[in-house]
Amino acid sequence: MNVDVGLAFLQAILVMTLLGFFVIELLLPPGAISRWLVWALAPAVGAGMCSMIIFLFRRPMFTVERGLLVILFGLWVWKRRPPTPNVARLLAYRIPFLNFLLFSAMLVALNAAVERIDHIPHGGTDGYAIWNSHARYLFRDPHSWQQHIQNTHLPDYPLLLPTLLARVWRYSGDVPDLGGLLGLLFPVIAIAVLGTALAELRGSSAGVLVAFALLTSSYYMVLGTHQEADIPLSAFILCTVALIYLYFERKPAPKGLLILAGFLAGSAAWTKNEGILFFVATSIALAFPVLWKPRLTLPRVGVFLIGAALPLAVLVYFKIAIAPGNYLVSGRTSSDLAAKVMDLDRHPTIFGAFLHTAWVFGKWAVHPIIPLLAFLVWRGFDRHEIRAFRWLTAAGILLIALGGYYWIYVITPIELSVHLGSSLDRLLMHLWPSAIFVIGLAAKREGINTEKI
Amino acid sequence: MYDFVRFKEVWMSLLWKGVRIIAGIVVVWSLVANFLNLSMSFSGLPPREKEEIVIYEKLFAPIRFALFTEGYDGRNLGYVSARSGPDKPGDPLDDVRRGKLRYVAIPLILLPDPQGMPYLIGDYTGGDPIPESLEGFVKIHDDHSGLVLYKKVSQ
Numbered sequence: 001m002n003v004d005v006g007l008a009f010l011q012a013i014l015v016m017t018l019l020g021f022f023v024i025e026l027l028l029p030p031g032a033i034s035r036w037l038v039w040a041l042a043p044a045v046g047a048g049m050c051s052m053i054i055f056l057f058r059r060p061m062f063t064v065e066r067g068l069l070v071i072l073f074g075l076w077v078w079k080r081r082p083p084t085p086n087v088a089r090l091l092a093y094r095i096p097f098l099n100f101l102l103f104s105a106m107l108v109a110l111n112a113a114v115e116r117i118d119h120i121p122h123g124g125t126d127g128y129a130i131w132n133s134h135a136r137y138l139f140r141d142p143h144s145w146q147q148h149i150q151n152t153h154l155p156d157y158p159l160l161l162p163t164l165l166a167r168v169w170r171y172s173g174d175v176p177d178l179g180g181l182l183g184l185l186f187p188v189i190a191i192a193v194l195g196t197a198l199a200e201l202r203g204s205s206a207g208v209l210v211a212f213a214l215l216t217s218s219y220y221m222v223l224g225t226h227q228e229a230d231i232p233l234s235a236f237i238l239c240t241v242a243l244i245y246l247y248f249e250r251k252p253a254p255k256g257l258l259i260l261a262g263f264l265a266g267s268a269a270w271t272k273n274e275g276i277l278f279f280v281a282t283s284i285a286l287a288f289p290v291l292w293k294p295r296l297t298l299p300r301v302g303v304f305l306i307g308a309a310l311p312l313a314v315l316v317y318f319k320i321a322i323a324p325g326n327y328l329v330s331g332r333t334s335s336d337l338a339a340k341v342m343d344l345d346r347h348p349t350i351f352g353a354f355l356h357t358a359w360v361f362g363k364w365a366v367h368p369i370i371p372l373l374a375f376l377v378w379r380g381f382d383r384h385e386i387r388a389f390r391w392l393t394a395a396g397i398l399l400i401a402l403g404g405y406y407w408i409y410v411i412t413p414i415e416l417s418v419h420l421g422s423s424l425d426r427l428l429m430h431l432w433p434s435a436i437f438v439i440g441l442a443a444k445r446e447g448i449n450t451e452k453i
Numbered sequence: 454m455y456d457f458v459r460f461k462e463v464w465m466s467l468l469w470k471g472v473r474i475i476a477g478i479v480v481v482w483s484l485v486a487n488f489l490n491l492s493m494s495f496s497g498l499p500p501r502e503k504e505e506i507v508i509y510e511k512l513f514a515p516i517r518f519a520l521f522t523e524g525y526d527g528r529n530l531g532y533v534s535a536r537s538g539p540d541k542p543g544d545p546l547d548d549v550r551r552g553k554l555r556y557v558a559i560p561l562i563l564l565p566d567p568q569g570m571p572y573l574i575g576d577y578t579g580g581d582p583i584p585e586s587l588e589g590f591v592k593i594h595d596d597h598s599g600l601v602l603y604k605k606v607s608q
Contacts, residue, residue, distance in 0.1 A: 105488055112495035119498035122506045128556045141560035148528065151562045153552070176510075209480065216487035218494040225495075365490035371483035378476040 001177050008172035009181060013043070015065055020046030022072035025080060027256035033246060034200050040192035043185060044239045045260065047232070048267035051163040052314050054170075058142060061170065098208040105212065106191065109221055110184065116225045117180030123227030129153040131229055132179055134162035139169045146322045156323035158315055160271040161229045179227040187224040190235040190433045191215055197242040198437065201249070202379075203446020209375055210440040214433055217362035223429060229272045230426045236268035237278055237401075238433040241394050244286070245441065248390030255303050262307020270311045273326065274405070274430060279308065281400035285393050328412065340411045350409045353420045354428075361425035362432065372439050380444035395438050398431050505550075509557045512578065512600040519594040519602050520561075520572065530558065530574050531567030533603075535581035550576060573603040 020042035028038075050065065057064045076082070095103070122128040133152040137145040138159070149155050161182075168178050191211045199207030214220060224231045243261035247253050265282045268275035286304055290297040325331075340346065359367060385391050405427050412419045501507055532551050536544035554576060555563040567573050573590055577583045578599035585592055590603035 109491060109495075112492060116495045116498060119501055120504060121501065122504070122556070128506060129552055133556050133559060136556070136559040148560060148562060151555075151564075209484075212484050213487075216484060216491050218487070218491045221491060222494055363490075363494060365486040366483040368483070368487065371480040374476040374479040374483070378473050378480065 001175055005172045005175050005178070009168060009178055012168050012171035013185065015069060016046035016050045017043045018046070019049050019065070019069055019072065020044065022069075022076045023049065024256075024260060025076055026072065027259055029254055029256070030080070032250060032254045032257065034196065037193070037196040037200055040189065040196045041239055041243075041260070044189050044193070044235055044264060044267070047164055048160070048236075048263060048270070048311060050167055051160045051267070051270065052310060054138075054163045054167045055159060055314055055318075061167065096204060098205055102195065102208045102212055102215070105215060106188070109215060110188070113184055113221060113225050114181070116222070117177055117184070120225070121176040121180060123179060123183070123225075124223075127179070127183075127227035130157060131161050131227055132165065132176070134159060135165035135169070135179070138162055138166035139174060149322070150324060154327075156273070156319070156326050157229070158270045158272060158275070159318060160267060161232055165227075180225055183227045183231065184224050186232040186235040187214075187221055190231070190238050193235070193239055193242055194433055194437055194440075197246070198440045201245075201445075202440060202443050205446060206375070206379065206440050206443055210372070210436050213368040213372060213436055217364055217368060217432065219361065219363040219425065220429060220432065222363075223426065228426070230429055233268055233271045233275050233278075234430045234433050236264050236271060236275065237430060238437060240265040240268065240278075240282060241397055241434040242437060244282070244397070245390050245394045245437075248388075248393060258300065258303045259307035262304040262309075263311065264307075265304075266308035266311030266315070269308075270315050274427065276315070277404040277408075278397075278401050278430070279312075281404060282397050284400055285396040288396070289389075327414075328408065332411075332413065336413075337411050346410055346416060349416060350406060350420065353409075353424055354406065357420075357424045357428060361428045368436065369439075372436060376439075376443050379446075382442055382444045386442050391438070391441055394434075394441070398434055398438065401431060506553050506557060508578075509554055509600075512598045513554070513557045515596055515598075516574065516594060516600060516602050517558075517561075523572075523593070523604070525572060527571060528560065528562045529570055530561050530563050530572050531570030532563050532565055532576065533567055533573050533587065534576040535579070537565065547576070550578075571605050573605075575601040575603055577601065 017039075021038060023045055024038050024041055049068075053064050053068075054061045123132055130153050134149055134155070134157070137149045137152065141148050165179050165182055168182055169175070172178055191214050194214055195207040195211030197207070198210050220231065220234075240261045243257050243264065247257040247261065250257070261282075265279045269279040283301065283304070287297060287301050290301075362368065386395075409416065409420060409424075532554065534544070534547050534550070537547045537551070551563060551565060554574065558574075563574065564570065567587075573587065575583065575587075575592075576599070580599070583592075583595060583599070583601055587603055589606055591606055592601055593604045594602035
């Protein structure tokens with residue numbers, strides 16, 4: 001990989017991030033969330049946008065991206081009237097010690113991850129067999145990829161990651177390593193969103209600690225180099241959960257947060273079939289209060305769905321017009337499904353596998369739940385928080401999604417032990433960043449008396 | 454009475470400080486241990502040149518060029534090896550190798566069934582002897598790398 005390729009790759013990421021930044025800034029009132037969090041969320045929002053641009057426009061992709069960038073920049077300047085950057089203030093900035101430690105650890109980890117990508121430039125098994133194969137058809141077969149993608153493994157999988165990789169190749173050329181670098185962007189997004197969101201909500205030490213817990217979840221970072229869609233999906237899930245929590249936490253609640261959450265939940269559905277389940281779980285959690293507060297809840301769900309409309313429309317078009325049936329549901333009969341559900345041997349097997357895998361799926365030396373609980377002891381446990389609607393909604397989304405995963409295993413047509421063994425660790429990884437975000441939220445805010453639990 | 458309450462408060466405060474110190478130590482120790490574990494988990498892979506897909510990419514480039522010079526504008530290619538092909542049952546190991554070669558060949562489509570294919574890719578990279586011809590096919594490209602191209606003999 002030469003310097004030209006590297007610079008073109010950086011340009012692709014910069015354009016994507018700026019598109020996301022301007023959209024977030026335009027959707028939210030000033031000060032709704034910190035500027036750090038805006039920048040952390042920007043690549044995720046930009047990734048969703050750029051994926052849909054290349055899917056819908058293909059050839060004039062550059063024109064559309066740059067045209068949109070100019071329009072959004074103009075609107076941002078007109079609406080926000082940003083002050084001239086204060087260079088003296090920027091130069092006077094001193095990085096806090098804990099943040100410095102986290103950044104240093106991230107640099108070391110990223111350096112090792114890039115080296116690993118050099119050893120496996122085409123990714124892991126799913127990386128080349130599914131995601132990179134789809135990306136190659138999109139890039140190398142622009143006129144008839146819809147037809148020929150059927151010759152790959154699992155051609156019904158959504159296309160966010162392959163379209164993003166095809167986009168990067170259009171910027172930089174068909175260099176396989178770029179898939180790995182793109183894959184590495186998503187753990188970085190997740191760590192940044194986790195750190196900045198928790199720093200804003202619970203203080204910087206909580207943000208740094210929980211971000212560190214994610215960074216040191218070895219399998220999470222290693223999967224990032226495998227060029228598979230599990231880590232991008234986990235990043236979209238985390239962004240959605242964090243935005244929904246912030247929506248309920250802010251007074252008055254900015255609707256823009258919910259629109260962005262909808263867009264990112266839709267992008268999760270456009271990333272992987274499990275993302276569709278997450279989207280449904282989020283919709284259920286948001287719609288649940290309709291039972292006692294219909295007047296408040298229905299408009300809220302409506303705003304969320306407005307944000308999700310574009311990615312969902314793209315997904316529905318893909319599923320109807322291009323993708324073949326999914327192996328989980330194609331050719332299944334209700335009696336077959338009922339037999340699986342009623343097979344009482346399956347339930348303890350799945351439950352046991354969930355319990356066992358939950359302890360080892362990150363391939364860590366010490367399960368991060370131990371330092372996180374220790375942190376709660378050290379900082380103090382906020383009993384009121386875990387009874388708050390915002391916290392219950394965030395946790396509820398994850399529990400519904402986890403329950404959905406359980407039932408997928410119940411009805412799977414694949415031999416149960418094979419299916420559990422080959423996928424459960426990755427499925428738990430989808431929810432892991434959001435789970436530690438929710439645990440981190442149970443800590444008291446920085447500065448509040450921590451003398452007693 | 455006063456002394457007992459004061460005594461209890463002091464002890465509870467000291468106890469709580471101790472618990473917090475232990476909690477802090479647990480946090481630091483766990484994160485350091487996990488960070489060291491992370492550093493190790495990135496290593497242990499063979500060099501890039503030994504990676505099977507990287508090898509296939511290198512071997513397939515001349516075959517792609519040979520198909521170009523043949524003027525082949527179709528998409529489908531058949532796959533044969535010492536264990537798979539006409540009159541031979543499939544082989545699980547070949548499924549993995551064909552999966553990798555299928556990825557490398559994109560946008561060409563590598564199919565396991567050679568019936569009706571104008572060209573066949575012969576995968577003899579495992580050191581198997583390379584046949585000069587297959588039934589109905591003649592070898593048109595072989596640079597002794599183990600990956601060869603056969604063309605259907607016109608009737």
